[in-house]
Amino acid sequence: MSVLLLVDDEPHLLRTLSINLRARDYEVETAGDGRSALQAFNEREPDLVVLDLGLPDLDGVEVLRRIRERSSVPVIVLSARSESTDKVEALDLGADDYVTKPFGMEELLARVRVALRRRTEGEEAPQPPFVTRRFRLDFAERRAVIDGVETRLTPTEWRLLSVLARQPGHLVSQRELLREVWGPGYGRESNYLRVYANQLRRKLEPDPGRPRHLVTEPGHGYRLLGD
Incomplete structure (x- = not known):
């Protein structure tokens, strides 16, 4: 049975999430603030964390940062913040997915299943x-x-890079990349891919302006090429 840690300062939302997740045979721990979340995490590392960013003490971004210092456990962020910069910051710190409030329960449950499946497949x-x-x-x-x-x-x-490296040299569509990297709710945010592709080229390519390894097929997708 997978153990989920739910972190949110809204008691009603925590209760609703807990009921729905326990009904699907997940074991659920809850926390209403950042410090309680970190204490619960340290006492028993869960299989997945659902984390609100708007917490009353520690900001959820700081909680995410501290979790990532010690663990690669999947983290799904919940937030009323819908700006793309907030999403990019959370994802760049290591969140596995980002769900904007308000959200549908079935959508969140689907994202939980995807994140847990990725972890199992990786192991x-x-x-x-x-x-x-x-x-x-x-x-x-x-x-x-x-x-x-x-x-x-x-x-x-x-x-x-992991998604691209599974099929070196093959074109991976923008839609597939977005869904694999950011989750099932994504598919049109091509600006995310441009940002990260540029970051990676600055690190990997001898000449980022003329990439040899991480190549864009405009309007279609990306390829990862060897020598």
């Missing part, structure tokens, strides 16, 4: 490294070595 089948003359991407260990120097990639950058 069962470690992805082999992707290697070029310039860099090595070790997906199992989350280590990127570029020109002999270990370089930090964000969790979102790792997810994006």
